[in-house]
Amino acid sequence: MNDTPAVASAMARSYKYGFVTPIESDTIPQGLDEEVIRLISFKKQEPEFMLEWRLAAYRLWLEMTEPNWSSVRYPPIDYQGISYYSAPVGNPGTVALEDVDPALLATYEKLGIPLDERLTLAGVAVDAVFDSVSVATTHQKKLAEMGILFCSMSEALQKHGALVHRYLGSVVPPEDNFFAALNAAVFSDGTFCYIPPGVRCPMELSTYFRINAARTGQFERTLIIADEYSQVGYLEGCSAPQRDRNQLHAAVVELIAMEGAEIAYSTVQNWYPGDAEGRGGIYNFVTKRGECRGDHSRISWTQVETGSAITWKYPSVILRGAGSSGRFHSVALTNHHQQADTGTKMIHIGPNTSSTILSKGISAGHGHNAYRGLVKVLPGASGARNHSQCDSLLLGEHCSAHTHPYLEVKNHSARVEHEATTSRISEDQLFYCRQRGLSNEEAVSLIVNGFCQEVLRELPMEFSVEARKLLAVSLEGSVG
Amino acid sequence: MSSALHTYQREFHDNSTHLPGWNAWQIRRSRQAAMQRVMQTDLPTQKLENWKYTSTRRLSQTPYALYTGGCVGLYLEDLDPFLVDRQASHRLVFINGLLSRRLSCLDDLPNAVQVASMARIADESPAMLSPWLEPVLTGHDQGFAELNQALWLDGAFVHIPAGVQLIKPLQLLFLTTPFQEPIVTFPWNLVIVGKSAQALVIESYLTLGQGAHFSNARTTLVLEPQARLEHLLLLGESELAWHVGSVQATQKEGSRLDSRIFAAGGELTRQELQITLAGAEAECFQEGLFLAGRRQHMDLHSWLHHTCSNTRSRQLFKSVLDGHARGVFNGVIRIPPDLQNIQAEQKTANLLLTDTAEIDAKPQLEIHSDAVQCSHGATVGGMNPEAMFYLQSRGLDVDAARLLLIQGFADELLQTIKPAPVQEWLRQRLNQERNLP
Numbered sequence: 001m002n003d004t005p006a007v008a009s010a011m012a013r014s015y016k017y018g019f020v021t022p023i024e025s026d027t028i029p030q031g032l033d034e035e036v037i038r039l040i041s042f043k044k045q046e047p048e049f050m051l052e053w054r055l056a057a058y059r060l061w062l063e064m065t066e067p068n069w070s071s072v073r074y075p076p077i078d079y080q081g082i083s084y085y086s087a088p089v090g091n092p093g094t095v096a097l098e099d100v101d102p103a104l105l106a107t108y109e110k111l112g113i114p115l116d117e118r119l120t121l122a123g124v125a126v127d128a129v130f131d132s133v134s135v136a137t138t139h140q141k142k143l144a145e146m147g148i149l150f151c152s153m154s155e156a157l158q159k160h161g162a163l164v165h166r167y168l169g170s171v172v173p174p175e176d177n178f179f180a181a182l183n184a185a186v187f188s189d190g191t192f193c194y195i196p197p198g199v200r201c202p203m204e205l206s207t208y209f210r211i212n213a214a215r216t217g218q219f220e221r222t223l224i225i226a227d228e229y230s231q232v233g234y235l236e237g238c239s240a241p242q243r244d245r246n247q248l249h250a251a252v253v254e255l256i257a258m259e260g261a262e263i264a265y266s267t268v269q270n271w272y273p274g275d276a277e278g279r280g281g282i283y284n285f286v287t288k289r290g291e292c293r294g295d296h297s298r299i300s301w302t303q304v305e306t307g308s309a310i311t312w313k314y315p316s317v318i319l320r321g322a323g324s325s326g327r328f329h330s331v332a333l334t335n336h337h338q339q340a341d342t343g344t345k346m347i348h349i350g351p352n353t354s355s356t357i358l359s360k361g362i363s364a365g366h367g368h369n370a371y372r373g374l375v376k377v378l379p380g381a382s383g384a385r386n387h388s389q390c391d392s393l394l395l396g397e398h399c400s401a402h403t404h405p406y407l408e409v410k411n412h413s414a415r416v417e418h419e420a421t422t423s424r425i426s427e428d429q430l431f432y433c434r435q436r437g438l439s440n441e442e443a444v445s446l447i448v449n450g451f452c453q454e455v456l457r458e459l460p461m462e463f464s465v466e467a468r469k470l471l472a473v474s475l476e477g478s479v480g
Numbered sequence: 481m482s483s484a485l486h487t488y489q490r491e492f493h494d495n496s497t498h499l500p501g502w503n504a505w506q507i508r509r510s511r512q513a514a515m516q517r518v519m520q521t522d523l524p525t526q527k528l529e530n531w532k533y534t535s536t537r538r539l540s541q542t543p544y545a546l547y548t549g550g551c552v553g554l555y556l557e558d559l560d561p562f563l564v565d566r567q568a569s570h571r572l573v574f575i576n577g578l579l580s581r582r583l584s585c586l587d588d589l590p591n592a593v594q595v596a597s598m599a600r601i602a603d604e605s606p607a608m609l610s611p612w613l614e615p616v617l618t619g620h621d622q623g624f625a626e627l628n629q630a631l632w633l634d635g636a637f638v639h640i641p642a643g644v645q646l647i648k649p650l651q652l653l654f655l656t657t658p659f660q661e662p663i664v665t666f667p668w669n670l671v672i673v674g675k676s677a678q679a680l681v682i683e684s685y686l687t688l689g690q691g692a693h694f695s696n697a698r699t700t701l702v703l704e705p706q707a708r709l710e711h712l713l714l715l716g717e718s719e720l721a722w723h724v725g726s727v728q729a730t731q732k733e734g735s736r737l738d739s740r741i742f743a744a745g746g747e748l749t750r751q752e753l754q755i756t757l758a759g760a761e762a763e764c765f766q767e768g769l770f771l772a773g774r775r776q777h778m779d780l781h782s783w784l785h786h787t788c789s790n791t792r793s794r795q796l797f798k799s800v801l802d803g804h805a806r807g808v809f810n811g812v813i814r815i816p817p818d819l820q821n822i823q824a825e826q827k828t829a830n831l832l833l834t835d836t837a838e839i840d841a842k843p844q845l846e847i848h849s850d851a852v853q854c855s856h857g858a859t860v861g862g863m864n865p866e867a868m869f870y871l872q873s874r875g876l877d878v879d880a881a882r883l884l885l886i887q888g889f890a891d892e893l894l895q896t897i898k899p900a901p902v903q904e905w906l907r908q909r910l911n912q913e914r915n916l917p
Contacts, residue, residue, distance in 0.1 A: 069529065377860075379835050394850035397818060403845040405858065412832035412862035421855040422847045 018242030018272060021107040021212050027086035030215060032079055034058065037185055040085050044154045044188070047161045057174035057184035064178045070341040071370045071402055072310050074283060077248060084186045086213040088130055107210070127152060127191045127207045129220055139203065147196040150205055153221055156192035163194060167225055171254040171291045171318070179250040180287045183219045187252070190220035195230035195261070204233045204460055209249075211240035211271075211282070217248040224254070226261035228294060235463055236267045239307070243272070244280045246309060251286045259294025259321065264302070266459050268467050271307035273474075278337025278366070281309025288315035289345075292324030292353075300327035301344065302458045304467040306474045309338060314372065316345035319353035319381075326355040329455040331467070333474050334367030334399070343373035343390075343404075348381035348414070357388035360452050362471075363399035370402040377414040384414040392422040393451055395444070445472045482523050485627075487543030489519060492630055498548070500633065501602030501609070510613035514629035523623040530621040533808040533840045534750060534779050539624075539722060544664035544694045546631070547576045552657050554688075556583055561912075562686050564651055565901045569682075570595065571651040577665030577695075578634045590644055598635040598668055608637075612670055612700055616728040616754055617783075624724045625752075628698040632668035635698075638681065642674035642704070649680040649902055656717070658691030669699040673707035673735075682902065684714035684909075685723060687745070692720035699727045703735035705759065710738040712902070716745035716909055719774065726752040733759030733788075740897065741768040743778055744910055750779035750808075757784070757791040768797040769893045771910065772805035772837075779808040786813070789820040797828045798893060800886055801837035809841040813856070817848040826856040831889055833863065833882075 028039060037058055041051040066077075107130070127137045127150065143150045149160060156164050174184035191207045211218050226232055240247065249271065255263050265288075274281025284307075290299035301315040317326030328344040346355035361369040371390045392401035403420045425447050433443035449456070449468060456464050492499075492515055501507030523540040524531040552575050556566075563571060566585070572595060573583035579597040586595055601608055615622070615629060636652045654667055673679055685695055695717065703709055717723055723746045731737055743749050755764050764784065772778045778801075784793050799807045813824045830839045843856040863885060871881035894910075897903040 382835075392845075392847070394847065394852075397850055399850065400817075400848040401845070402847065403843075403856070405841075405843060407839070407841040407858055407860055409830075409832060409840075409860040410835070410838045412835050412837065414832075414860065414862070416858075416860040418841075418843070418858040419855070420843075420845060420857070421853075422845055423853050424850040 017239035017270065020241040021103060023088050023103050023212070025086050025088050025213050027083050027213055027216065030081055030083045032082070032084060032186065036084055040186060040188060043085065044157070046157050049165055050157060053169070054185050057181050060175050061178065061181035061185055064181055066178050070312055070372070071368065072312050072339045072341045074246070074310055077283070079182075081215070082217040082248060083213070083215055084217060084219070085188050086216040129189055129191070129207060129209045130212060143201075146199055146202065148199060148201060149192065149194040151192055153187070153190040153192050153223070160192070160194070164192065164223065167223060167254070167256060171256060171289050172252050172287050177287060179285045180252055183221060183250050183252045183287070187219045187221040190251070191222045193224045193232070193234070195226045195232045197228040197230060199230045201230070201232040204235055206235040206237070209236070209238040211247060211249065214243055215245065217250065220251050222251070222253040224263060224265070225256045226258060226263050228258045229260040231262045233264045233460060234266065235460060236265070237270070239270050240272045240282055242280065246281060246283055248283045248285065253286070253288040255290030255299055257290065257292050257294065257297035257299050257324075260296050261294065262298040263290065264300045265290070265315075266463055267303040268459075268463050268470065269303065269305045269307050269311070270470060273307045273338050274309040274336065276336045278309070281338070282307065284308035284311045284313065286313040288313060289318065290316070290326070291318040292321045292326065294324070295321040295350070296323045297321050298325045300329070300458070302329045302455065303331070304455070304459070304470065305330070305332040305340060305342060306470045311340040311342055314343050314345055316347070317355065318347045318349065319355065320349045322350045323352045324350060325353065328355075328357045328359070329458045330359045331362070331452045331455045331471070332360070332369055333362045333364075333471060334369045335364045335474055337366045339368045341370040341372055343371045345374040346376070346386060348375075348377045348384040348386070351381060352383040353381055354385040357386070357390070358454055359390040360455055361390070361392040361401055362395065362448060362451070363392065363401050364395040365399060367399045369400070370404065372404045374406040374408070375416055375418070377409045377411050377416065379410045381411050382413045384411060386414075386416045388418040390420040391451070392420070393448065394422065394424045481519070482540035484540050484543045485518065485523050488627060488631065489515065491546050495546070495548075499631070500599035501606050504602065504606030506610040506613055507602055507606050511630045514615065514626045517618055518623050518626035518630065521620045521623055523627070524621050528621045530781060530810065533806070534748070534777065539694065539724070542662075545661045547578070547659075547663040547665060548633070549578060552576070554583065554657070558688070559583060559653070559655070562653055562655060562684070564649060564682065564905045568899070568901050569649045569651045571653060572636050574634060574652070574654045574667060576656055576663060577654065577667050590646065592641045593644055593646060594637065594639040595650065596637045598637045598670065599633065601637045609670070612702070616730070616756070624696055625698055625726045628666050628668060628696050632666045632698070635667040635669040636671070638669070638671040640673045640677040640679050642677055644674070644677045646679040649682050649899070651682045651684070654683075654685045654695065654697070656687050656691065656693045656695065656721070658689045659693070662692040662694065664694040664696060667695070667697050670702070671699070671709070671711075672702045673704060673709045675704045676706040677704070678708040680710040680712070682712045682714070684716065685725070686714075686716050687718035687721055690718050690720065692718070694722045695725065697723070697725035699725070701727065701729035701737065703729065703731045703737055705732045706734040707732070708736045711740070712897070713739070713741040713751070714906065714909060715741070715743040715749050715751065717749070718745060719747060721746045723749045723751075725750070726754065729755045731755070731757050731759060731762040731764060734761045735759065736763045737765070739764065739766045740893070741780070742906060742910060743769070744771045746776065748777040748779070750781070753780070753782045755784050757786045757793065758788055760788055760790045762788065762791045764793045766793070766795040767893050769890055770797075770799035770807055771890070772799070772807055773802035774805065775803065776805045777808075778805065780810070782811040784811070784813045784824065786815045786819065786822050786824065789822065792823045793825070795826040796893070798830070798889065799839065800831045800833065800890065801839060802833040804836045806837070807839045809839070809843070811842070811856070812844045812846060813854060814846045815849050815852055815854070819849040820851040822849070822852040822854070824852070824854045828858045830860045831862070831886070832860065
């Protein structure tokens with residue numbers, strides 16, 4: 001900020017989760033061809049149909065070109081320079097908690113994710129994904145008593161093949177886009193979750209993604225099915241070591257909500273963002289989409305994006321069922337040389353569907369933040385309702401904020417509203433806070449928190465606290 | 481290369497020596513360079529982001545014939561419905577893209593104000609045009625503007641010298657008459673408003689009868705310091721006509737542009753507005769109203785570029801879409817780094833009357849500077865049932881109630897137009913063109 005008193009202190013507080021776990025891992029050589037895909041499928045002992053599915057996706061991917069329409073800029077990715085599978089030795093798949101390598105448990109402990117069930121006071125069941133595989137899933141037994149399936153994707157493929165076969169790729173088919181096709185071909189693990197009809201999931205389900213090995217990509221796939229009148233809250237967290245090379249994370253998340261079901265999906269994304277000069281960091285190119293298949297179903301996406309060198313994703317909702325509703329709440333923060341091109345797509349197909357979009361973008365340093373969203377109302381969506389609000393806050397002279405909403409309306413009884421503002425923190429607000437004894441940095445932090453308040457309160461309690469801290473840390477040093 | 485472009489290129493080659501200003505090297509070079517660029521990029525297709533919602537297949541496959549003259553035989557009385565009160569305005573009338581001296585009237589222009597045919601200026605004093613020959617924008621999506629730059633045949637050249645106030649409005653009427661073979665017109669207008677000068681320019685594109693034709697128009701507006709220009713653009717061509725136009729304006733310090741656009745005609749009407757606020761305290765107010773029905777396609781693309789600190793802009797665009805009409809709105813506000821104290825506000829409101837009408841709106845902000853206040857808002861909706869009920873309960877029938885609500889929606893943009901005869905004329909034109917119930 002050019003005309004506020006300088007607080008150019010504490011610029012580089014290091015990324016708290018940037019450590020590497022020295023653990024022996026089974027990493028396959030870099031490169032991608034049909035053999036690699038066969039190898040991944042073999043290592044995971046998958047049913048036959050999966051191999052066919054993966055190979056078909058791979059062939060599709062070969063014919064596709066990498067998209068370049070977004071506002072993010074990065075050097076070309078060498079897809080042959082990535083290792084597509086890396087697993088800690090001795091972890092061929094999910095095992096009982098007692099058998100998990102203590103070094104791994106310690107890693108998660110350090111990240112603040114206790115896998116030990118006795119220690120888990122808050123009712124959160126965790127599926128921990130380390131590089132390419134799921135290492136532990138907690139509270140499985142308790143959930144199974146209610147008929148809830150919560151396990152790693154590998155386990156689901158082995159035990160519930162038919163269920164996976166029926167739903168996998170039905171929301172994000174491999175041909176959807178370049179990164180979805182790549183993911184379909186090489187995805188190594190992820191989380192599978194099925195909530196039977198009428199069940200309210202007694203605890204929050206959660207996946208924690210950790211990239212550890214160097215020169216690997218993480219490609220995981222999450223599939224959540226909420227059957228009729230069920231309800232589930234799902235949390236996703238992630239982090240990665242500090243490295244100079246960029247790593248690719250291309251995940252796919254599919255949500256399916258049947259009649260009356262409700263899925264609340266929250267993400268606190270804290271991948272390594274690269275250093276202050278923009279070296280290293282994760283490329284987070286993720287396809288997330290939910291489908292409200294049944295009437296009166298609800299899906300909500302809540303995301304707090306503070307990490308990643310580049311965030312490029314649009315969690316979307318297809319509102320097919322009558323009266324279904326979709327919500328998108330997002331805070332995206334870019335500092336230093338981070339880039340974000342994020343937003344959502346709301347596709348209104350059924351009558352009386354409604355959607356709400358609330359996006360808050362904060363740019364600091366040389367950060368580049370773009371909101372790109374689509375609200376599409378098809379002719380059958382009578383009485384559809386949408387309200388979008390996108391606010392951007394600029395902190396500094398070198399950052400930028402773009403807003404690109406697309407509204408496509410083909411129904412006259414639909415009501416679509418969009419509003420957006422872009423500005424910096426007002427001098428009056430800063431003055432007021434400082435006059436009350438807050439330092440410049442505290443004042444900015446307070447104002448930014450207030451700016452994001454509407455989104456943060458959508459997050460479950462523990463995540464909300466975490467997100468607030470993250471925002472404060474990510475902004476440190478950007479004021480001055 | 482698209483087949484239409486091929487034809488235009490052949491025309492260009494065969495008839496280049498007849499093009500105005502060909503003997504002047506600056507103009508010749510500008511035409512050749514533009515032709516070269518469009519040959520490289522080809523005419524735009526839907527693959528381009530800025531043409532995503534607009535099919536140009538018809539325009540790039542059907543070659544329209546270039547009109548180069550011929551007897552039309554119109555009397556001034558025939559033009560009455562298309563003109564603002566004859567006594568109350570100056571006018572240049574272009575029939576099929578070429579100036580008709582007989583129908584134009586510039587009797588009581590203030591001294592030193594220059595209003596002339598572009599073709600004549602290009603042939604007689606080409607040096608006057610040379611500062612304005614470079615395109616403001618180039619690129620794949622500018623194919624039609626490039627085509628105009630290569631092939632323009634006539635248009636209005638307007639120069640209001642410093643300090644002069646043009647009291648009466650200046651009307652530029654582009655009227656196309658039906659022909660056996662559909663024709664294309666390429667008018668290029670240049671309006672230069674000198675320091676502290678003031679003017680109201682009404683530019684209208686209309687058709688006599690129900691012919692098919694293609695207008696590819698380009699207007700360059702230059703506002704010198706403290707200049708004030710009101711620019712009113714009316715697009716009301718026939719149901720079969722296609723119109724692709726662009727207005728490019730550059731504003732220097734302290735200048736103010738009021739740009740108003742009203743579109744009701746055409747099978748496809750696409751207008752681009754590119755405005756650059758290049759001087760401190762420059763202000764731009766833009767308004768637009770689109771009335772579309774049948775299978776009309778109406779398209780408005782606005783780029784507002786603040787390139788200087790302390791500039792302000794405000795935009796309001798409305799559309800009413802009936803039948804199978806499709807409306808497209810794309811508005812970009814762009815603010816480059818290191819600017820201070822900029823205010824930009826954009827609003828678009830769209831009224832859909834049927835389930836077969838469609839609107840694709842895309843208001844965009846591209847902000848690279850922190851000392852700004854920018855906002856945009858967009859709404860899409862149908863008739864408010866409560867308002868309909870209210871009017872019906874007061875004894876209006878459905879149609880009357882509907883019409884009243886539509887008029888109310890549109891009136892926000894019409895009632896601010898001055899002077900009164902212009903407002904009255906515009907209302908009449910819109911009533912006539914309007915295909916709304």
